[in-house]
Amino acid sequence: EPEVTQTPSHQVTQMGQEVILRCVPISNHLYFYWYRQILGQKVEFLVSFYNNEISEKSEIFDDQFSVERPDGSNFTLKIRSTKLEDSAMYFCASSAQGETYEQYFGPGTRLTVT
């Protein structure tokens, strides 16, 4: 069964450093998402991406964040200058046709900012 994959599974970085989280969505999916989940809390939407551009972003997704689909398979989330409060689990998700279709989540990348 096709699945969303994410790398790395755990990233430790120092405050102020840049990190890139990588995701490979399911191959025939067209809509891509990033969410984050601070330990023990709810899943929070960051950004959605369709047709090579951002379609929606939350207040959390400020200028420190960017997304890219550098090739036909990868979808990346970059945090330019990490802060302590960026420590969280970051989930990538993809869906076949957007709003009325289920989103398949990857296993997540645990980001720890020290």
Next chain:
Amino acid sequence: QQPVQSPQAVILREGEDAVINCSSSKALYSVHWYRQKHGEAPVFLMILLKGGEQKGHEKISASFNEKKQQSSLYLTASQLSYSGTYFCGTKTPSGNTPLVFGKGTRLSVIA
């Protein structure tokens, strides 16, 4: 505006039933239900759309009351594998809005 889920937590014995509720202060276009086990990614359970369409697993049932802006997830004859945190996510009809998740309901099924 995030949806409100209730209860926050529930403990069941195997075979018992549970209902998890999700309500919104805004008109809804769709309600999405996911289950997350500890340390894992959320897994899709069901989507309920305005107008009555549903997509999801056969063994999961849910309702969507558009007028009341509420949805309920029904877990019957619970099994140990049902344990986890259940999140509802809601989308409003206005434009290209993201899925907003509630805080979750922690379900524990014990033998």
